[in-house]
Amino acid sequence: MPPSRKCSDQSPDAAPILDFATWEPVLRLLLAAKPERPVAETLRGGGRIGRGSWSLVPRREPPTAPGRAAPSVADEAELSAVERVQSALADAGVDDVRFNATIQPTGKATLRLHGPSPAVESGVESPHGGALLLVEGALPEPWRRLPVPIPGAVPAPSADPVLLERTLHERLPDAIGATEEEIAAAEARLGITLPEELKALYRVTRARQEDWDDDHESANRVCEAVRCELGALDDLYVAGASTRPCPWRYAATEAVLTSPDAAVQGLVGSPGWIVFGENGGGDRLAVDLTPGPRGHVGQVIMLSHEESIGAELIADSLTDMLLDREAEDRRDDASxxxxxxxxxxxxxxxxxxxxxxxxxxxxxxxxxxxxxxxxxxxxxxxxxxxxxxxxxxxxxxxxxxxxxxxxxxxxxxxxxxxxxxxxxxxxxxxxxxxxxxxxxxxxxxxxxxxxxxxxWNRPQIIRTVLEGDLGMERPAP
Incomplete structure (x- = not known):
């Protein structure tokens, strides 16, 4: 029988993604994944296809030749089938779609598509995606938390902009430093007065790529001198909560904890965390202007790329970091x-x-x-x-x-x-x-x-049912 669309709750103008022929190669892949099933058995399967990834159930384990990891014919068939759907997703302006299918022994197939909805986070956790977003723009409580003012917080005694600048000049005598006008422009862009140590650092080197003229040795010398992969003055930014996105399902189970003995507030982000570099492993380094109860204004902290909340004290000051002085361990025991x-x-x-x-x-x-x-x-x-x-x-x-x-x-x-x-x-x-x-x-x-x-009167998950006929022929094992 000719393929036809059975019904749709909501129908965006996306004809290819709602065409049974677009999905037919994927359905045949599901059949090929269960070649041993009884002739009279109905096959049920499904999965998710997004623009950059996919998962199919049941999935056929593609055979490979002994000692080889090269893609097999089965791999190529799967890629070709999935790319056909991905192309239709791109045409429709849709990020991903979830589906489940029922294939009768006669070859009649019923395909149910789910999604998308702007009220559902993207994710692979369930048939409908991630969390249901009931209030437009709402953030989990830890992502709304602002730093607590710490009365009397001051820079560390070790903070010494003059020593820092002199040390860097000795290490980087040929570096191009930022002008006072460039520093003022960075402050205006950020809406923050930069701490004196950070100004002193950029007066020695503004860390622009063009200043090194693709000279990797010069770039490496700056990293060695500053003890990190220094970002350009023009690239300074504030690590607010929005710079650490996290799905609701996980973010809602986090908590902001700052003990009376903490040097760093256990926040997701802060308007006082100014990111100036990285440690070479994907972790960001920031100057902290909103320290914890036992911290110092201008201390250096690390935001781990593996964590969504909190930061680790690296040094009490930028001067300490450049001179390889270790910070006092002030982590609190909450046991x-x-x-x-x-x-x-x-x-x-x-x-x-x-x-x-x-x-x-x-x-x-x-x-x-x-x-x-x-x-x-x-x-x-x-x-x-x-x-x-x-x-x-x-x-x-x-x-x-x-x-x-x-x-x-x-x-x-x-x-x-x-x-x-x-x-x-x-x-x-x-x-x-x-x-x-x-x-x-x-x-x-x-x-x-x-x-x-x-x-909550939120947009519904689109549900569409397609029907078609795959024929009687059984897939080859």
Whole structure:
């Protein structure tokens, strides 16, 4: 029978992506992945295809010749099939699409496409993508947190702009320094008065690539002299929270912690973190103008590329960094304080009561032995903002209604249905997520996601059904 589109909830002007012929090679790949299935068995599969990556289930393990890692014919077939869909995505202006397919023994195929929606974060965590964004532009609490002013914070005694500038002149006698006008322009662009040590550094070298005239030796000498990969004066920027993006699903489970003994505030970003270089391993170095209680204005900190929150003290001053003086270890031992992010599962805490305290911000309930848990011990906790609970771990999902401060909630499909059917979804949520198993039928998941989005009048996940015929021929093994 000729291929035809069956129905679509919403239909963007994107004909190729809604054409069964675009998807036919991908469906044949799914068939080829299960050549041993019984003739009368219906095949079910699915996956995700984005502009730069994809995943297919079931997936055929491509054969390769012994001792060779070269792409096989099967690899090339998969790439060709996927690229056909990726081209259609590009034409439609869509980043990715999720799908599931049912292929009958007769060759009749039903293909269900899910997405996109501007109210759903991109991601591979579930059939509908990442977190549901219920409030336009809302950020998780740690990404909204600003630094706390520290009265009396001053530069370290070791900060010495004159010594710093003299030392750099000795190390880099031929470097081209920034003019006072160029330094003033950088301050105007950033809206910040640069600390004296940073000004002294750039008076010696403004670190522009053109000043080195593609001379790698000169660039290496600057790195060696400054003890880092120095960025140009023109490239200075503030490491605010927006420079460390993180999906809601993960960001909501983080917490800002700054102890009374901390040198650095445990923030995501700060209007006082001025990034001036890197350490050679992808980690950023910044001058810190908003230090912790035991820190110094102008200290040097490192923002790890592997972490989304917090920073590490590198040196009490730029002078100390250039002279290879190590910072005093002022890390606080928080082992004697109850955690503000708590995990109840087989490996961590054994009960919700053990996790509950007035400072608790995030609770994650995972796989554990024993009966489902009551949320009663959490009622009235003033700071609790995030709750994630694996499917089947809650005794009564309706107890969530007593948790009035939640801004992020992740539950299993059945738990969400209980809340929806009772009209008990917390309306203070800014984002939400549905936890599903790998073999979960995506249809009820997408329907539930759309029901949640509808409560906030957010754009729905597009659902489109295509039908076509792949014929009776069985794929070659």
């Amino acid at each position: 004697d304080r109850p955690p503000v992010v708590a995990h109840v599962n087989t490996a961590r805490l054994t009960s919700i009561r053990a996790a509950a305290h007035s400072g608790l911000e995030v609770l994650s309930i995972g796989v554990r032995d024993g009966a489902p848990l009551s949320l009663a011990p959490l009622a009235g906790l003033p700071l609790l903002r995030t709750l994630t609970a694996s499917p089947g771990t809650l005794a009564d999902p309706l107890e969530i209604a007593r948790l009035t401060g939640l801004e992020f909630l992740e539950l299993g499909l059945k738990e969400w249905r209980v809340l929806l059917d009772a009209g008990a979804v917390p309306r203070g949520l800014k984002a939400a997520a549905i936890s599903v198993h790998d073999d979960q039928d995506p249809q009820p998941v997408v329907a539930t996601a759309n029901a949640i989005l509808a409560l």
